[in-house]
Amino acid sequence: MSDKTIMQEIEGSLISIIRDGLNNIAAGEYQILLEHPPTRDMGDIAFPMFKFAGQLRMKPFDIAAKLKADIDKSELVAKSEVKGAYLNVFLNQKAVAARIIGAVCKAGSSFGRKPRNGVKMLIEFSSPNTNKPLHLGHCRNNVIGDAISRIYDFCGYDVIKLNLINDRGIHICKSMLAYKLFGNHSTPESVGKKSDHFVGDYYVRFANEAKANPDLENQAQEMLRKWENHDPETLELWKQMNGWAVGGIKETYKRMGIEFSDIEYESNVYMYGKEIIEKGLEKGVFYKEADGSVWINNEDVGLDKKIVLRGDGTSIYITQDIGTATRRHEKYNFSRLMYVVGSEQIYHFKTLFTIFRKLGYDWADNCYHLSYGMVNLPNGRMKSREGTVVDADNLIDLLYDMAMEAINDKQRIADESKKSDIADKISLAALKYYLLNFSTGKDIIFNPEKSLSFDGNTGPYIQYTTARINSLMKKAGQFNADNDIFADYTFNDDEWAIIAGLLDYEKAVTSACTQNAPIEICSYLYDLAKNFNKFYHDNQILNSDNELAKIVRLQMAKAVLNILTGGLQLLGISPLEEM
């Protein structure tokens, strides 16, 4: 595993040729840009000459014409063309293909995986409340957090996945109270309901009952006080209902293939912030109001005043976050801490990180809020009161049924348990890919009738491509895997598009990591799969009458499969042998 990717080595070599060429015209510092031409038939790599025109007082076209002779000498270059202000380079396909295909076939689906960099990174995501089941918004969080974790791990980081379950507070007491009043000692088992949905029903029940009887709000507050005073009966009820809620939510995680290194509970950690507030008071970071409440003034950094401890000494959301982060640093000694939390909390995290800085934490600047946009419906926000929330379990069920119907239509698979396993994987691929194929920070509109699909730019499309190639590999059996065969082969355009695509994989992964953008992987994989499907449609492999073409194409197909497999895994999606 070299530090540089294959593409970086190629590009670096070309850039130094350009730099030498420019210095031969006139010595100086040149910032050399390198990009892809708009279409493949214009070349593989383009050098724009605009920047040098001013420096050298020459026309861009003339500079390109001068550099052309130098670049043409490189072993990596087949030819180059001057087009307008661009010098377009066509790579030596035989040499490049041998390198990239050889490397990908050797490394398998872990091609592109970076050596460990020793950076310990905590990633907190999901962090559900225990008063209701997961919905589509949580799905986006889970899927982004999971993919980001996998991508960072692949890029060399030592990733620890954290889930901080919010299992205390007034909202939890609301479902507890409704159950106490209207539950009649029923259980999820007695009514035959998934346990987190059972709890969620009482949260909805509370909201409905409280409309007619506003005093229920007071009763919920009273229950919260009892909880904080360790009232045995209240704690017992809390344990029972939390057990149901968490149990049900964990079932959904398992079904989604989402795992955590550590699950934290707010009920265990909420008190840790208070002592830090006390210390901060002594240092003058915070100040006390007449009612005993503790505040911080962040107006110096363009934020507002913010309360960090109530007058009665009880903690609030941000108190817990201060304590939790501090404790995590003591426990893990992390290098970086990332919070995957919705964009509506941007201000909260600005405030939180400012507090870390003012407390003098040297790791304050290594905290990052990865915010993702809301999932809306065509009519607007999802609202639990209006029953428009898209429930995670129901949505996955729906996708599963759609996948099963498609499997039955195709009639390729007979075994029932195999069908079920594949339907699981297809439904999750559709959901995860759909949610990841957006810019992370932006709000998205989910249309239940239109957004669910297995055709076109979707997860199942990529899976389909892996199934086709896997099937091809089975039929091919053993084949010559030497990569010195490429010297004798001339690639057609469809083939070269694929090989050039293979070269771009490492750049896509790096970009996905540095930009925190799983969509980069989606776009890349779709492009590669699409190029392969076009090639596969128009070119023969096993039935080719040319033995050399057959072996070259099998190796190419194998390389594509390796990268699609590895790339899907980065998204938390299973490739398929058949479907």
Next chain:
RNA sequence: GAGCCUGUAGCUCAGUGGAUAGAGCAUCAGAUUGCGGAUCUGGGGGCCGGAGGUUCGACUCCUCUCAGGCUCGCCA
């Protein structure tokens, strides 16, 4: 009121200051005596919200403006 985000094809969305702004869906027209048709090929469809500015060059950067969203809770 203040801060942040968004505005690109009928719809949903891509688009590190660079060549003719792309994809999926939808729509219309095609492809299988072929290794997987959940596939492939093609057509139509755009004043990139609007107006200024910076630059050799702006969907991209700056200012103003219009429209929508989020936030500014002793909720989490």
